[in-house]
Structures are given as C-alpha cells and as structure tokens.
Amino acid sequence: MSEDTDALWVQQTLAGDQHAFGELVLRYERDVFNLAYRMLNDRGEAEDAAQEAFLRAYANLERYDPSRSFKTWVLSITSNHCIDRIRRRRLTWLSLEEPLPPHPALTSDTPSPEEATVAHEREVFVQGLLDELSPDYRLVVVLRYWYDLSYAEIAEMLDTTESAIKSRLFRARQALADQLESQSIPAFDPALEGS
Amino acid sequence: MVDDRSKFEQSMNSALDHELSEEELHALQEQVEESPAAADNWKRLRQVDALLRSLPLAVPADSLAGKVMAAIAAQQIAELARRRHGLGLALGLVAAALLTVPLLSALVLLLVSTITNPGTIAAILQGAAAVTSYVVDLVADLGRQLRSLASDTPALLALLTAVIPMSMLWGWLVWYLLGGSRLAGDKDVL
Structure with a gap:
C-alpha cells in the first residue's frame, strides 16, 4: 500500500508537484535520519546528511526505478553519502574532541526520566560499539537491525552478493561481541544480561 | 576443521x-x-x-522536512536564475554577433576605400611629415636657446657645474648618516 502511494508521489513529483515530494520526505525522514545518525554518530551532521540525501534523491528522481522500493533507494543514497562523509572526515580530521553523546530525548519512547536515562545510556553504549566498526560493517549492521532488510535487499543496495553481506554481518557481530568482552555491559535489562 | x-x-x-x-x-x-x-x-x-x-529509530528534529523542502525550493530558484542568466548570455552573444557583422563590414569597407584612395594616403603622409618637422624644429630651437644662454652668462654655467656635484655630495652624506646604507644592505639580503 505504502509502495503504491510512493510510486504515485514519485510520479506527481516528476510531473512538477513539489508537495508530493514533501510527502515522501515526511514518510521517510525518520528512516533516513536514523541511518545517517547511526553511521555518523553526530546529530547535527546526521541532519545535514539526511537533508543532502533527500536533495540528491530529488535531483535524481528521474533515474529512480519504480520497480524498486523507494525506501531502499533513498536509504542507498543515504548510505553512499554517509560513507563519503566518513571518508572525507578521515582525510580532514582536525578535531581531537570526542563526539558529543546523543541527547536523552533522541528516542521517542521514553516516558519516564529513569527510562530516559537508561535508554540514553544504552544508546551511548551501543553507538560507541558501532563507532568502532568499519563503515562497511556498521552499515550492514544498521540496515539489518534498524530496517529489518533481508540479505538480498542489503546486497542489492550495496551492489554486492548475499553471501558477502552474510559474511560481513557475522564479522561485524563477532567484532561487537569481542568489544563486549573487553567492556562490562551495564545492566540495562535483565534479558540482555541473562541471555 | x-x-x-x-x-x-x-x-x-x-x-x-x-x-x-x-x-x-x-x-x-x-x-x-x-x-x-x-x-x-x-x-x-x-x-x-x-x-x-x-534501540528504536533515532528521531530527527521536527524541522527536517521543512528544511529539505526549503532547500529544494532554494535550489530551484537558483536553477531558474542560472537558466535565465544562461539565456541572457546566449541572447547577448547572438545580438553581439548580429551587430558585429555589419560593424565589421563597415570597418573593412572604410579601410579598403582609404587604402585604395591615393588622395587620402597623400594627406595622411603630409600630416605625418608636418608633425615630424614641427617636433624637429622645436628641439633645434631649444638647443639654440641653451647655447645662447651659456655664451651670454658663463657664470651661470659655472655655478651650475659647481652646485650640482656639491648637492649630490651633501645628499649622499645625509642619506649615509640617516642609515640609508644599512637599509640598502637589508634590501639586498631580502
């Protein structure tokens, strides 16, 4: 259903209706921002990257293949842009400061202050773990866990094979597990501790 | 294994x-x-x-969609301005080309008519000769005036001959005492 409306909005945008593209932005801004944030670990930079990804999508909308999911297409643009940013960041790394931890209000499901604090600590912890991964591994983890994309979809997005994605994901998981070995896991949730 | x-x-x-x-x-x-x-x-x-x-999806600021749409609108305005600028440039070039052809043709015609007309060439050469002869006369007259001044008042010539080297000597002395030689040396080093 949402893919039908996506296709319609794409057609309307191509016909000159800017409002239709606004609908697409509203529908996918959270997905695009989350991917940028998980990849870049900086809220401001993630917003810039998300905006740039949407601008690129708009500029290249004529190249979009309607047989593919718009969400996957826009996420693929975002991931390419984020990897470019990470490469540029490495080339022109001037700041010695650690990135600021995300704000506790980053997640929407935080009804009480205690839960907000726990969620914030978990957020920082996981983001710290992700930050240690190479961008290629990080991207696969984010696409698999936050978007629930299949190996085939991820492989299509990253222009590689399913077995390569499987292998990358396992190595990423193993690298994260190795990092856990050297760090004590905060007792966020009994389920995490006891499993 | x-x-x-x-x-x-x-x-x-x-x-x-x-x-x-x-x-x-x-x-x-x-x-x-x-x-x-x-x-x-x-x-x-x-x-x-x-x-x-x-972990849930991270939430962007409420303004993200608005910013994106504003950036798209700004981009379109810039694109429109660029197209207008490009169109203006193209029209300007066409107009320049259209003007250049008749102007250049007129200039060529004028040059050809001038070169092929012996009367005009003679007038130009006569004008040049008159200007040259006037300048030569002026320089010769100036020389004559100077010569007559030197012969009429030899003391003035002698005074000038003495005053000029003395002024140069004093000038050098003042420059030397004010550290001019050191400054010149620094300049060389630089």
Whole structure:
C-alpha cells in the first residue's frame, strides 16, 4: 500500500508537484535520519546528511526505478553519502574532541526520566560499539537491525552478493561481541544480561 | 576443521537471524555446550543481538522536512536564475554577433576605400611629415636657446657645474648618516 502511494508521489513529483515530494520526505525522514545518525554518530551532521540525501534523491528522481522500493533507494543514497562523509572526515580530521553523546530525548519512547536515562545510556553504549566498526560493517549492521532488510535487499543496495553481506554481518557481530568482552555491559535489562 | 568452524559460525549467524529450524537450533546448542569458550562467545553474540534490537529509530528534529523542502525550493530558484542568466548570455552573444557583422563590414569597407584612395594616403603622409618637422624644429630651437644662454652668462654655467656635484655630495652624506646604507644592505639580503 505504502509502495503504491510512493510510486504515485514519485510520479506527481516528476510531473512538477513539489508537495508530493514533501510527502515522501515526511514518510521517510525518520528512516533516513536514523541511518545517517547511526553511521555518523553526530546529530547535527546526521541532519545535514539526511537533508543532502533527500536533495540528491530529488535531483535524481528521474533515474529512480519504480520497480524498486523507494525506501531502499533513498536509504542507498543515504548510505553512499554517509560513507563519503566518513571518508572525507578521515582525510580532514582536525578535531581531537570526542563526539558529543546523543541527547536523552533522541528516542521517542521514553516516558519516564529513569527510562530516559537508561535508554540514553544504552544508546551511548551501543553507538560507541558501532563507532568502532568499519563503515562497511556498521552499515550492514544498521540496515539489518534498524530496517529489518533481508540479505538480498542489503546486497542489492550495496551492489554486492548475499553471501558477502552474510559474511560481513557475522564479522561485524563477532567484532561487537569481542568489544563486549573487553567492556562490562551495564545492566540495562535483565534479558540482555541473562541471555 | 576450518569447514567445521565456518559451518558453526554460519549456524550462529543464522540462529541470530531466526533462520534455523528447531532441530538445527538444538544441534547448535549442543555444539556450543561442548566448549566453554564457544558458549561464552555465543552468549556475547546474543547480547550484541539483543542490544542492537533494543534501540528504536533515532528521531530527527521536527524541522527536517521543512528544511529539505526549503532547500529544494532554494535550489530551484537558483536553477531558474542560472537558466535565465544562461539565456541572457546566449541572447547577448547572438545580438553581439548580429551587430558585429555589419560593424565589421563597415570597418573593412572604410579601410579598403582609404587604402585604395591615393588622395587620402597623400594627406595622411603630409600630416605625418608636418608633425615630424614641427617636433624637429622645436628641439633645434631649444638647443639654440641653451647655447645662447651659456655664451651670454658663463657664470651661470659655472655655478651650475659647481652646485650640482656639491648637492649630490651633501645628499649622499645625509642619506649615509640617516642609515640609508644599512637599509640598502637589508634590501639586498631580502
């Protein structure tokens, strides 16, 4: 259903209706921002990257293949842009400061202050773990866990094979597990501790 | 051995993706329990999996969609301005080309008519000769005036001959005392 409306909005945008593209932005801004944030670990930079990804999508909308999911297409643009940013960041790394931890209000499901604090600590912890991964591994983890994309979809997005994605994901998981070995896991949730 | 390890890793990966059947999961469990190191690794992998699954999507600022649409609008205005600028430039070039052809033709015609007309060439040459002769006369007259001044007042010439070297000497002395030689030396070094 949402893919039908996506296709319609794409057609309307191509016909000159800017409002239709606004609908697409509203529908996918959270997905695009989350991917940028998980990849870049900086809220401001993630917003810039998300905006740039949407601008690129708009500029290249004529190249979009309607047989593919718009969400996957826009996420693929975002991931390419984020990897470019990470490469540029490495080339022109001037700041010695650690990135600021995300704000506790980053997640929407935080009804009480205690839960907000726990969620914030978990957020920082996981983001710290992700930050240690190479961008290629990080991207696969984010696409698999936050978007629930299949190996085939991820492989299509990253222009590689399913077995390569499987292998990358396992190595990423193993690298994260190795990092856990050297760090004590905060007792966020009994389920995490006891499993 | 390597194949077994790879198969074991694949099984763990598939288990985390919920892709194993009950039997396969049971077999993996048994394999894990055989080695404390494998059991520890498996536990950490499941913790990583649970941690990653526990985080929701990060939420952007409310203004993100507005910013995107504003940037698109700004881009379109810039594109329109660029197109207008390009159109203006193209029209200007066409107009310039249209003007250049008649102007250039007129200039060529004028040059050709001038060159091919002996009367005009003679007038131009006569004008040039008159100007040259006037300048030569002026210089010769100036020389004559100077010569007559020197012969009429020889004291003035002698005074000038003495005053000029003296002024130069005094000038050099003042420059030297004010540190001019040092400044000149610095300039050389620089």
